Amino acid sequence: QVKKDFSFSNRGKTLEDELNESNAYYLERGFAVIHKKPIPLQIVKVDYPSRSSAVIREAYFRTPSTTDYNGVWNGIYIDFEAKETRNKTSFPLKNIHEHQVRHMAQVIRQQGKAFLIIRFSSLDRYFVVPFSLLEDSWNRMIGGGRKSIELAEIEQAGIEVIPGMYPRIDYLPAFEQLYRNEESEER
Amino acid sequence: QVKKDFSFSNRGKTLEDELNESNAYYLERGFAVIHKKPIPLQIVKVDYPSRSSAVIREAYFRTPSTTDYNGVWNGIYIDFEAKETRNKTSFPLKNIHEHQVRHMAQVIRQQGKAFLIIRFSSLDRYFVVPFSLLEDSWNRMIGGGRKSIELAEIEQAGIEVIPGMYPRIDYLPAFEQLYRNEESEER
Numbered sequence: 001q002v003k004k005d006f007s008f009s010n011r012g013k014t015l016e017d018e019l020n021e022s023n024a025y026y027l028e029r030g031f032a033v034i035h036k037k038p039i040p041l042q043i044v045k046v047d048y049p050s051r052s053s054a055v056i057r058e059a060y061f062r063t064p065s066t067t068d069y070n071g072v073w074n075g076i077y078i079d080f081e082a083k084e085t086r087n088k089t090s091f092p093l094k095n096i097h098e099h100q101v102r103h104m105a106q107v108i109r110q111q112g113k114a115f116l117i118i119r120f121s122s123l124d125r126y127f128v129v130p131f132s133l134l135e136d137s138w139n140r141m142i143g144g145g146r147k148s149i150e151l152a153e154i155e156q157a158g159i160e161v162i163p164g165m166y167p168r169i170d171y172l173p174a175f176e177q178l179y180r181n182e183e184s185e186e187r
Numbered sequence: 188q189v190k191k192d193f194s195f196s197n198r199g200k201t202l203e204d205e206l207n208e209s210n211a212y213y214l215e216r217g218f219a220v221i222h223k224k225p226i227p228l229q230i231v232k233v234d235y236p237s238r239s240s241a242v243i244r245e246a247y248f249r250t251p252s253t254t255d256y257n258g259v260w261n262g263i264y265i266d267f268e269a270k271e272t273r274n275k276t277s278f279p280l281k282n283i284h285e286h287q288v289r290h291m292a293q294v295i296r297q298q299g300k301a302f303l304i305i306r307f308s309s310l311d312r313y314f315v316v317p318f319s320l321l322e323d324s325w326n327r328m329i330g331g332g333r334k335s336i337e338l339a340e341i342e343q344a345g346i347e348v349i350p351g352m353y354p355r356i357d358y359l360p361a362f363e364q365l366y367r368n369e370e371s372e373e374r
């Protein structure tokens with residue numbers, strides 16, 4: 001059981017807010033260059049009330065064709081999707097789009113690194129989860145199996161990030177550990 | 188003098204359209220995973236006319252903090268900005284934001300590869316231009332020098348991409364050549 005330290009409370013921040021803070025911290029210190037991609041929108045109507053300003057008056061959300069975050073760390077291409085669930089025992093796969101799975105597989109094929117960052121909000125627990133576990137679970141679902149990844153599987157294959165002071169979610173060391181484990185398995 | 192082959196005409200396509208075609212081609216064949224980032228918007232007002240649909244009714248364009256394109260090729264992080272100019276003898280630096288220069292410098296520091304793709308629209312000529320030339324020209328401007336990169340400098344330091352059939356702008360081999368040249372200079 002992980003003891004919750006309320007001095008490191010997230011004060012109602014979304015996972016995205018927390019990861020933006022982490023990424024700003026990494027960028028400032030020269031540890032990594034990782035950014036969230038903007039939300040893709042289909043812009044239909046733009047007004048120009050004055051020469052210098054433009055107001056979008058009609059636009060629609062589009063389904064993203066990739067993941068939310070990517071960037072570079074130490075010569076390595078990094079690509080991940082961040083997801084929260086209020087579920088306490090498993091991560092439902094309906095949170096992930098099929099084309100995101102396809103995208104992450106493409107990244108791996110190009111020798112980039114793809115993973116998930118999952119927050120179990122009700123438990124205040126965070127994990128860096130390798131794409132391999134997502135892929136296996138996805139194929140299991142397609143084969144008629146369960147439509148989720150069990151927390152126990154995530155504890156087993158992923159690396160937990162214990163919330164800290166600043167940045168609250170220091171996920172890069174967890175990713176590094178995952179990456180070193182993979183490298184030593186390959187040897 | 189480059190002979191213009193009208194069978195490979197761009198038929199009024201923007202550089203962005205052309206590069207999207209190139210990237211789709213690379214993705215399909217497993218050559219690289221490179222995507223254009225969505226335009227960053229500040230969303231102010233969203234209407235929900237029905238349960239399943241959302242219409243953005245007020246949003247504003249934001250200044251991008253990074254470049255337009257990034258991705259991974261063969262284990263290498265790739266990051267570039269694409270720009271067109273109607274100018275015939277030089278590329279005006281006012282087309283580039285200072286924070287984009289800063290971003291590309293950060294990418295290089297993380298051992299990623301950063302460059303520009305410049306289209307001289309009036310000439311129908313395209314170049315992959317290494318960040319080093321942009322950086323030198325930027326510093327020259329800050330030091331009080333010219334506010335542009337001369338075409339002759341681009342011809343010298345960059346690699347020209349001759350428009351072809353499909354994809355029309357096959358920029359990856361040009362990038363590869365640039366990258367090999369850098370590698371051999373470092374040795």
Ligand SMILES: [Mg+2]
Nearest residue numbers: 068081082083
């Ligand atoms: Mg997301």
Ligand SMILES: [Mg+2]
Nearest residue numbers: 255268269270
């Ligand atoms: Mg641009």
